[in-house]
Amino acid sequence: MRRSQIKMGETMGILIIFFFLVIFGFSFYTNIQKWTFEQQKRVNLELNIIKLYQRAKFMSEFQCSFKDISVDNCYDMYKLQAFEQLIDKEDGVKDYYINMFGTSQINIVEIYPGNAKYYIYNNSIGSYTYKEVVGIPISIYNATSKRYALGLLNITVYSR
């Protein structure tokens, strides 16, 4: 074999190894990015559940109010019942709240003394990749008997 051919072979070898390392490094970087993206998706889902909780917590549609002053973590029983009727029967209402709550499920369960259940919103999806559930203790106010009940606000968020 001639010297020049050996030299050429060496150069080709170095280049092959160089590009192999570049491709390997790039694929490693891509995989790391993919993993970070998945992590970010998870973080976003958690952020989303906080956002939904903030919305559900302060919405005038559910909140107790006395003389125009809203009470934190208190849900008016008659408003919940009225909302159930509203979202079930009125045209366009569900579409409106889909923009607000997305693919999630929100319900309120009375724990003590009764066991009433209020289905606020349901837009769950069949096949999901992630699902986050959060339950927050709340009080449910009966405006006619002026009594409070202990309840749980359950929020489930889905993501593909």
Place this chain on the structure above:
Amino acid sequence: MEKKAAIEIQFNWMFVLIVGVIIFIFFTRITMKYQEVSESKIAISVLANVDTIATGAASSRDTDQIIDIPNVNMKISSTEDCYRTYKIGGNNRRLEDVFIFSPDEIEGNKLIFWTLDWSIPYRIANLVFLTSPLVKYVIVGDSGLANEVNSMLDSGLGVPLAIEQRATPGDISLVPDHNHYQVRFVFFGFDPDGVSVSQFEDMPDKDVTAIQIIPDGTTFEETGTIRFFEKEADVLRPVTDGTTYYLKKEAMYGALFSGNKYIYNCNMKAAFERLRFVSQLYQNRSILLNNIYSAQSLACANYYSQACCNDANPRILTIRDLAEDMAREFPRDLQDMNDMYTVAYNEDSDFSLEGIKQLNNHVLYYSCPEIY
């Protein structure tokens, strides 16, 4: 032999040059792509943060806060068919359920958020006002309302808003140009048409704007007309179809912070949509309470019945229907605003004409559950 060696040397140089160029292009592309991705990452993270902060701000009433963000240029737009978005670089997000009144562009590294509760008479939502300390607001006029707005924005807010007041349009020439990227004039009692703003002549026309607020005396200035103006050369001129209306002073502040008529009208349309649904909810609730109290023949039943089911004056249904009309088409006319205000707040001594707020006061007097 020498000829062969010469060809080999030349070939080597060609080879090194081609491979060098390929490697150089490869790394340049990677660097450019990385820069693009980094910018996009910052934009997405700022958009997500603004979204979270706006949701948080919209959840608490009467608050103000100043937020530090990376120095980016954020554009807020509403199209004619009310597709509301905010955008940084090539990344944008749709505004869904938050009512954000803001200039069409936010520059700098600080955001000012202010929220006010919008109730008619029951709470509908918090209106969010978003602006930058680099936007200048000039109140023109010295009426009671002008002074109220100036003191609210100047000392009532805990955030540094660039604001000043001038008694007449003639005093506008005294307003110094401090290189704010946008200037908004707010006229009370004067027509801005033809008013000179020559010191801002060099700024783009769309960045020097004005609104004229014409409050309606019959509703204690809680409703009124708003006209939008924009600079043309060195004077203010009315914007085509720039007349709109407000219901409650909180909405008037919405117009004051809105960069253009689309941002204001589209946010109000969305707010009326929400008013429609909230009204229907109170209608359902009043029917439930009416049924319970009528069965026991209690005095309060009459007030619930007046609110939900009086055929001649079904208050909540009237508000719902007017809200539905305005959610479909806004602006309509001032009379719609006045009608809605009357149904909500009328203090007429005739029981059948009393507004919802009065009816609510009656049920409170009898210690019954409030209508709202």
